[in-house]
Amino acid sequence: MSKRTAKAPEPRAPEPQAPAPEPAGPRTALTLSRRRLLGTVGAAGAAGLVVGGAGGALGTAAAHEEGPAAALSSLGSTEVPFRDDRAKQQAGITTPLQASGHLVAFDLAPGSDRKAAAALLRRWSRTAEELMAGRTPDADTGVALDAGPSSLTVTFGLGHSFFDRTGLTKHRPDQLDPLPDFSADALDPERSNGDLWIQIGADDALVAFHALRALQKDAAGTARLRWQMNGFNRTPGATAHPMTARNLMGQVDGTNNPKPTDADFDRRIFVGRDAEQEWMRGGSYAVVRRIRMLLDDWEKRSRHEQERVIGRRKDNGAPLTGGSETTPMKLDATGADGLPVIPANAHARVAAPESNQGAAMLRRPFSYHDGFREDGAPDAGLLFVCWQADPLRAFTQIQRKLDRGDALSPFLRHEASGLYAVPPAAVPGGYVGQPLLEG
Numbered sequence: 001m002s003k004r005t006a007k008a009p010e011p012r013a014p015e016p017q018a019p020a021p022e023p024a025g026p027r028t029a030l031t032l033s034r035r036r037l038l039g040t041v042g043a044a045g046a047a048g049l050v051v052g053g054a055g056g057a058l059g060t061a062a063a064h065e066e067g068p069a070a071a072l073s074s075l076g077s078t079e080v081p082f083r084d085d086r087a088k089q090q091a092g093i094t095t096p097l098q099a100s101g102h103l104v105a106f107d108l109a110p111g112s113d114r115k116a117a118a119a120l121l122r123r124w125s126r127t128a129e130e131l132m133a134g135r136t137p138d139a140d141t142g143v144a145l146d147a148g149p150s151s152l153t154v155t156f157g158l159g160h161s162f163f164d165r166t167g168l169t170k171h172r173p174d175q176l177d178p179l180p181d182f183s184a185d186a187l188d189p190e191r192s193n194g195d196l197w198i199q200i201g202a203d204d205a206l207v208a209f210h211a212l213r214a215l216q217k218d219a220a221g222t223a224r225l226r227w228q229m230n231g232f233n234r235t236p237g238a239t240a241h242p243m244t245a246r247n248l249m250g251q252v253d254g255t256n257n258p259k260p261t262d263a264d265f266d267r268r269i270f271v272g273r274d275a276e277q278e279w280m281r282g283g284s285y286a287v288v289r290r291i292r293m294l295l296d297d298w299e300k301r302s303r304h305e306q307e308r309v310i311g312r313r314k315d316n317g318a319p320l321t322g323g324s325e326t327t328p329m330k331l332d333a334t335g336a337d338g339l340p341v342i343p344a345n346a347h348a349r350v351a352a353p354e355s356n357q358g359a360a361m362l363r364r365p366f367s368y369h370d371g372f373r374e375d376g377a378p379d380a381g382l383l384f385v386c387w388q389a390d391p392l393r394a395f396t397q398i399q400r401k402l403d404r405g406d407a408l409s410p411f412l413r414h415e416a417s418g419l420y421a422v423p424p425a426a427v428p429g430g431y432v433g434q435p436l437l438e439g
């Protein structure tokens, strides 16, 4: 395939809410297929295709002839490697938040055994690698033909039930034991759990949808879709002041996430070298919660009340004890009334490692909006995804504490839940989960 070098893109603005893209972070694709840069007659038909990013502004009529290619913007050309010799973990964990996301779970079809599951994960890994590199099969839907990789990541996980279905029960890690019930739970079993889970993220909604369809087609005959959810975040570049993301309650959310530069980051987020289940070493556990926000109630509260619910300012995310977003909270500080400045039940206080014997997880959510409910309230909230080496000592410990009386809980409903073992990245020539399935 002929290759062309794309103009070097501008660096992407930093996004403090997500850790720096260390090993598995995005890199700029310097070579892209000729088709992707120029558009082709063929799949695109006589109208041709415009180049993604900057070229898109030209409009379709301008792209009939193969002329000098306009460079993709950094948004379109940013590529996150599927495999990376330096990275042990799959992409999509420490990758900066993307603008568009899909979470999807599958159940193995009756009769699909371990061999069929292995073949599916091999197909999925191949598809993910191709699409994340910006290579789109000519014969597919065409949805992403004129787009660059757009920071696409595809991350694969295995649910508790996967192991019984494939005869691998004795290889199931204890960390996949079902999460306990919490009082705030109103879980829909049909939108929870599942044998297999995929997280898709991209900075372009068409690229993300295209990946979703391609992976769904790969599953045909082997696994059936169980549930699927769509999410979004702010588009990179939409603000002149790159800062931590906001959620649909308007809060700056993600400030006190562990950072890859923290000495204990790997120990907290990734499964250690001494783990009993060898195939999970370097992997992580994802807890997924669909959390609806009771926005009508929330939006009736004054800004002052809202800030006391979290313990941080709404405008810049700074703790109520002062400073900027990154200033540590002073949990001991009291006001003139003798009461704590950050209230005893403030969400950030109750969830903090200091209140949970050091427990911490990496939160990497998407917002969602699925229209309006019968009462007119928005069906909207957070697709809360968090990553940790041990869910019992991270998500479960903190959620138990929140459940006992954090000020944010009355504004939330946990509607769906999943817990998945996310194996390390595939080795060259291999596929995600191969050491488990062929071990």
Ligand SMILES: C=CC1=C(C)c2cc3[nH]c(cc4nc(cc5[nH]c(cc1n2)c(C)c5CCC(=O)O)C(CCC(=O)O)=C4C)c(C)c3C=C
Pocket (backbone or CB within 6 Å): 247, 249, 251, 252, 253, 254, 255, 256, 257, 289, 291, 293, 310, 312, 347, 348, 349, 351, 352, 353, 360, 361, 381, 382, 384, 395, 398, 399, 402, 412
């Ligand atoms: C069990 C874990 C958590 C759930 C569930 C959860 C839901 C949830 N959180 C917000 C908004 C914010 N959370 C913030 C901080 C924060 N939240 C958790 C854990 C859960 N949140 C932790 C561990 C922390 C960090 C605490 C700390 O160390 O300071 C914040 C403050 C800013 C920040 O640090 O990110 C906000 C805002 C929502 C809206 C929500 C459910 C929809």
Ligand SMILES: [Fe+2]
Pocket (backbone or CB within 6 Å): 347, 351
């Ligand atoms: Fe939180």
